[in-house]
Amino acid sequence: MIDKTKMEDRVIPYKMLLETIATTCELTERILPEQEIPSIKIGTKCFESVLSEAIEKAREGLPIVGYSFAFPPEYLYCFDCVPVCIEAVSYFLAALLPEGVEKYYDIINNWGHPYHTCSSQKGVMAMTLDDLFKFDAIICPTGPCDNSAASYPFFKYKDIPLILSDIPFLHEEKSYEYYGKQLKLTLYELGKVIDQEPDFNRMKKHIEIENQVQKIQLEIFELKKAIPCPVENLFNAFSAGATILMAGRPENYTFYTEMLEIIKKRYKRGEHSGGEEKIRSIWPYMLIFFDFAICEWLEREIGMSILFDIFNYNLTEPINTKSGLDTLFKGMAKRTMDFPMMKQSTQFFDPFIDDCVKFAKDFSADCFIYTSHIGCKQFGSVPQILREALKDEVGIPMLIIELDVGDQRMTSIKMIKNKIKMFANTLL
Numbered sequence: 001m002i003d004k005t006k007m008e009d010r011v012i013p014y015k016m017l018l019e020t021i022a023t024t025c026e027l028t029e030r031i032l033p034e035q036e037i038p039s040i041k042i043g044t045k046c047f048e049s050v051l052s053e054a055i056e057k058a059r060e061g062l063p064i065v066g067y068s069f070a071f072p073p074e075y076l077y078c079f080d081c082v083p084v085c086i087e088a089v090s091y092f093l094a095a096l097l098p099e100g101v102e103k104y105y106d107i108i109n110n111w112g113h114p115y116h117t118c119s120s121q122k123g124v125m126a127m128t129l130d131d132l133f134k135f136d137a138i139i140c141p142t143g144p145c146d147n148s149a150a151s152y153p154f155f156k157y158k159d160i161p162l163i164l165s166d167i168p169f170l171h172e173e174k175s176y177e178y179y180g181k182q183l184k185l186t187l188y189e190l191g192k193v194i195d196q197e198p199d200f201n202r203m204k205k206h207i208e209i210e211n212q213v214q215k216i217q218l219e220i221f222e223l224k225k226a227i228p229c230p231v232e233n234l235f236n237a238f239s240a241g242a243t244i245l246m247a248g249r250p251e252n253y254t255f256y257t258e259m260l261e262i263i264k265k266r267y268k269r270g271e272h273s274g275g276e277e278k279i280r281s282i283w284p285y286m287l288i289f290f291d292f293a294i295c296e297w298l299e300r301e302i303g304m305s306i307l308f309d310i311f312n313y314n315l316t317e318p319i320n321t322k323s324g325l326d327t328l329f330k331g332m333a334k335r336t337m338d339f340p341m342m343k344q345s346t347q348f349f350d351p352f353i354d355d356c357v358k359f360a361k362d363f364s365a366d367c368f369i370y371t372s373h374i375g376c377k378q379f380g381s382v383p384q385i386l387r388e389a390l391k392d393e394v395g396i397p398m399l400i401i402e403l404d405v406g407d408q409r410m411t412s413i414k415m416i417k418n419k420i421k422m423f424a425n426t427l428l
């Protein structure tokens, strides 16, 4: 007979995450007035449901499959498994645990992993080193960056099979065909490791849910053009989490559908979620994950809207699920290669600059705020080029903040707030 407690203990950080999310959900239900920050109320409820089911499946003894955020989780539903997003665990716990996850960064740094690598993976690497996670396999593309390509092999040290799908550099037809074949191969390889045959019909159903979600995301994205922006800043953080943790799940559809209803109502009333909108900002890379509260602070203290971050503007086309496996996998390849960070970091930087200039104009942005994250070395020189392009072509400024988005010790939230306050004063 299966020892359910032993099985459940293969995903201890997921249990920690469920506990913090459930507490946040209960607190916000009790404390926040009805209309306040709905993304946190709806989002936490949906995450709670997904995590509870994952833990239940772990209790039943299903294999634990870790995946990189750059590998869309809906593809893993061709198996009976417990998908665990490596980066979502690190950053959600960084945001929700009062003491953060810095102690885990220290564990992995002390083990010998370079301190300047991406904290999005370091948290779970340390948790695995400490046997808090017991993965049966890990699947990951060879992207989006050198950093993740160099960090993921750590898991082999713990004898965890690491399955890699090879990402091509160019974003064009032959690359999508190549990567589609890679995705299929890697799913079969994963099946061998966990002793299951992939069920692509079941996977299609989850991809179809995600196709519906993408339509809603696009509608929300368009509504952000309105002045004032009817979407609260914190929505971006929950939407980022939803994209990497809940994709392909009915809960993801619920999150975006309920949010769209609220956003439409605000739009019709010409309302901004946090009072008066004074500054419209675009964050072309990441939000600050160790302190989500800054989203609300920006609205309340400065009147600054975050129109979107990198996880909220990479909207892809629906995947054709009706025309055979080759078409299906090509569509899956395109979606994966156009995924946040994959799109920007696995090709030349020109399309990123072009997109940003277009967004600035289309969304009437007053400024950009660029979080230059210590891990993203492949993007080290891009902020300055983007700053010049925005100044020359749109006439708006960009603030660059050097930091680790998951580790509050590199640049403290106090310093970040001071920088933004000073920058905002130059705009008002």
Ligand code: SF4
Binding pocket: 118, 119, 120, 144, 145, 147, 148, 341, 345, 373, 375, 376, 377
């Ligand atoms: S692109 Fe940057 S943030 Fe994303 S995984 Fe790589 S180093 Fe981390």
